Amino acid sequence: MPNICRPPCLLLLIFLFLCCCPAHARYLEILAAGDVTLGGGMRDTPMPSLLFAPETRRRIEQADVFLWNCETAGPASFSKENLYIFHADDMFFPQMRFANGAACTANNHVFDGYEEGAANLLHMLEQNGIAQNGLHLRGHYAPLLLTTPGHQAPVYLLTGSPMSQIGSGPQVVTLTYPLLREWIHALRQAVPESLIIVYSHDGEEGQLEPTLRQRQWANIFAAAGADVLLFAHSHLYGGVEILWDSPRRTLVAWSLGNFLFGGNRRWKHHRDVRLLRVRVDLTDGNKDAVWLLGHTDNWQFSFYPARTPEDDLSRKEREDSHKDG
Incomplete structure (x- = not known):
């Protein structure tokens, strides 16, 4: 009868091997911000000393990916009429540097300074170590690889x-x-196992519902192989849905609203400023999303404290005591 017992030292070695080998992360967490304008009202006195509260920055850094729409043109010697507020120097750009972050630079204000302003914006982003996708030399576009260690599939931004x-x-x-x-179709064919995030500046200002153009192209992008579609432009926080009939069960966020929006002073002190948290199950491809709620004080963004079961219990106790009284 063969001895099926294993020596204790061998069991210990197996245990240590399993503990030391990094396991693939099951979920990918994306934090997606809407329009960011690092100029205009932000240059008012007093100017913000920090754009992120320390604990908020730490939470953003915990995500796998942090995306934001850089709706800002670089300095230029000439510009389109009446669009000064969307020009910026690099005063606030260092605070937008995140190891997991990337700026999206395809929007309706990125060329407010024409090619000169766009080229200066590219230089500012590079000087501050901020990855970007959108602006590129004609004929030299490439998806941005966002993969972080421990993931099962490469993650790309287009x-x-x-x-x-x-x-x-x-x-x-x-x-x-x-x-x-x-590009979406070509990337899906070249790297079938990839996870493709698409960020587009589109929609109608002040309108919550997606436009016909958004819906048509969302279906086209989903059919081409996109996993997550993010839209911004309306300045409102819109709905999220899953395109269940698409090959990748594509998640679409129709409007990411404003984030650190120096485009007007109304956002300097704002009680409702949000990030969209998208979670992708890397095992079965399922996706879900929820808004993370925050606010700005002198342009500094902070998350509201998360509610706990203890908070709900104490509220219920207070309600019960009022009823008893």
């Missing part, structure tokens, strides 16, 4: 917009929707 071509130069451009669709 950006484009039908609203960012006016003012572009002969060299610095962004992708149109037809080209964006081609």
